[in-house]
Amino acid sequence: MDWNKLVKKRQEMIVNNTQDFLQIKSVLDEATASSYAPFGEGIRKAYNWLLHKAEKDGFTVKDLDGKAAHIEWGEGEELVGVLCHIDVVPEGEGWTTPAFDADIRNGKIYARGALDDKGPTMAAYHALKLLKDKGVKLEKRVRLIIGTDEESQWRCVSHYFDHEEMPSLGFAPDADFPIIYAEKGIADLTYKLDLWEEQGLIRSFSSGSRLNMVPDFASAVINKKELDADFQLKEIYKNYLAQIQAEGGVEEDSDTVLLTFSGRSAHGMEPEDGLNAGLYLADFLCTMPLKEYEKRFFYTLNDYFLNDSRGKKAGVNYMHKELGDLTINIGTIKFEGGNTSSIGINLRYPDGVIFNSVKQRLDRIFTSTGFTGSIISHAPPHAVNKDHQLVRTLSKVYESQTSSKADLIAIGGGTYARSLKAGVAFGPLFPGQKDVVHQADEYIDIDNLVKITAMYAEAIYELCNQQ
Numbered sequence: 190m191d192w193n194k195l196v197k198k199r200q201e202m203i204v205n206n207t208q209d210f211l212q213i214k215s216v217l218d219e220a221t222a223s224s225y226a227p228f229g230e231g232i233r234k235a236y237n238w239l240l241h242k243a244e245k246d247g248f249t250v251k252d253l254d255g256k257a258a259h260i261e262w263g264e265g266e267e268l269v270g271v272l273c274h275i276d277v278v279p280e281g282e283g284w285t286t287p288a289f290d291a292d293i294r295n296g297k298i299y300a301r302g303a304l305d306d307k308g309p310t311m312a313a314y315h316a317l318k319l320l321k322d323k324g325v326k327l328e329k330r331v332r333l334i335i336g337t338d339e340e341s342q343w344r345c346v347s348h349y350f351d352h353e354e355m356p357s358l359g360f361a362p363d364a365d366f367p368i369i370y371a372e373k374g375i376a377d378l379t380y381k382l383d384l385w386e387e388q389g390l391i392r393s394f395s396s397g398s399r400l401n402m403v404p405d406f407a408s409a410v411i412n413k414k415e416l417d418a419d420f421q422l423k424e425i426y427k428n429y430l431a432q433i434q435a436e437g438g439v440e441e442d443s444d445t446v447l448l449t450f451s452g453r454s455a456h457g458m459e460p461e462d463g464l465n466a467g468l469y470l471a472d473f474l475c476t477m478p479l480k481e482y483e484k485r486f487f488y489t490l491n492d493y494f495l496n497d498s499r500g501k502k503a504g505v506n507y508m509h510k511e512l513g514d515l516t517i518n519i520g521t522i523k524f525e526g527g528n529t530s531s532i533g534i535n536l537r538y539p540d541g542v543i544f545n546s547v548k549q550r551l552d553r554i555f556t557s558t559g560f561t562g563s564i565i566s567h568a569p570p571h572a573v574n575k576d577h578q579l580v581r582t583l584s585k586v587y588e589s590q591t592s593s594k595a596d597l598i599a600i601g602g603g604t605y606a607r608s609l610k611a612g613v614a615f616g617p618l619f620p621g622q623k624d625v626v627h628q629a630d631e632y633i634d635i636d637n638l639v640k641i642t643a644m645y646a647e648a649i650y651e652l653c654n655q656q
């Protein structure tokens with residue numbers, strides 16, 4: 190079957206539907222949340238739009254309390270899952286045309302959600318519709334599983350799988366081609382230190398607001414009266430910045446000095462891509478006459494984490510040839526005299542690492558200086574065997590449609606595929622394409638929308654008709 194040709198004939202319908210769907214602002218909105226619309230009215234509106242359409246098109250549809258749904262087709266014992274989500278992140282600033290206009294320019298549809306994940310959801314939907322309309326027999330059942338809270342807490346899929354069967358295999362069109370078969374374990378940890386009330390040298394210190402980002406900015410307020418009169422703070426700091434070729438600032442008033450450091454932001458899955466403003470400013474503070482309790486806080490950062498995203502100094506490093514390194518991102522540092530101070534860590538580790546031993550090792554480092562630790566969240570590594578039928582079938586489909594090799598990818602991030610037991614991420618971004626997810630002027634190329642619809646149609650067909 191020439192899948193591309195079949196989809197091409199439906200291009201206008203697919204583009205129109207995608208535009209309509211993208212024009213619904215499906216952003217999480219707790220203010221309008223209710224039992225009818227658990228994640229707010231916008232998401233419920235997009236959800237209704239899709240479910241009504243699927244009913245009208247003759248699919249079996251099941252709504253699970255407005256949190257998640259499936260659209261089913263095919264017959265048989267076994268179940269194949271295609272996991273999509275219809276919630277989007279807020280539009281943010283800097284759009285050429287409004288983010289929910291779904292304007293078309295130069296063959297691209299511009300809208301929040303075009304690529305993540307309402308465009309690909311439409312592609313998967315039209316892939317299934319094509320098979321249905323053509324009367325293609327499927328030997329298994331297929332479900333498009335529709336999530337509504339992927340961008341926040343995944344309350345959708347957890348509700349769904351509490352009540353519905355787990356597909357024996359499936360894919361999520363919510364990341365990259367060719368195939369993401371392995372994802373690291375991800376844990377958010379926080380270590381707190383209760384400081385006693387005392388006016389110290391550091392009045393406050395702050396860096397970062399999200400654990401999974403490398404902080405690009407840090408600031409510290411220094412109490413001037415704790416410094417010797419001849420301490421040349423401004424000069425010493427300027428020298429420090431020059432030495433590491435970084436930007437920063439010094440602002441003085443009558444009794445404090447504000448130091449700022451500008452680093453470089455990056456996703457927490459690869460801290461080396463960024464420059465951690467918090468760790469560097471903390472490093473500078475360690476050259477100053479700190480009080481004992483301040484030393485406990487800042488020396489810990491310096492001794493174990495500065496310039497070491499692989500956890501070597503902490504003794505937790507682990508390297509997996511294919512799956513990559515264990516990584517540690519110090520996402521947040523908060524130090525406020527008199528209050529609880531904290532260090533927030535985003536830890537990512539490949540299969541083969543025993544999470545509890547890493548946690549214990551970090552606990553030992555922190556508790557030795559008086560911190561207490563807790564786990565905010567933890568998801569173990571996810572992987573599908575490279576010889577699994579799912580991987581072999583999708584590789585074949587990818588290779589036949591693109592004429593390029595389906596290299597298997599392991600990543601540090603977490604994709605939606607990990608909520609399936611045997612699940613991989615399969616598209617929508619092709620190698621070398623610009624990743625505009627969560628950015629201003631997010632778009633999907635119409636040619637690509639057609640291409641991925643054809644890819645998903647063949648993938649569903651092959652997964653359902655192979656033993």
Ligand SMILES: [Zn+2]
Binds near residue numbers: 274305363
């Ligand atoms: Zn997504």
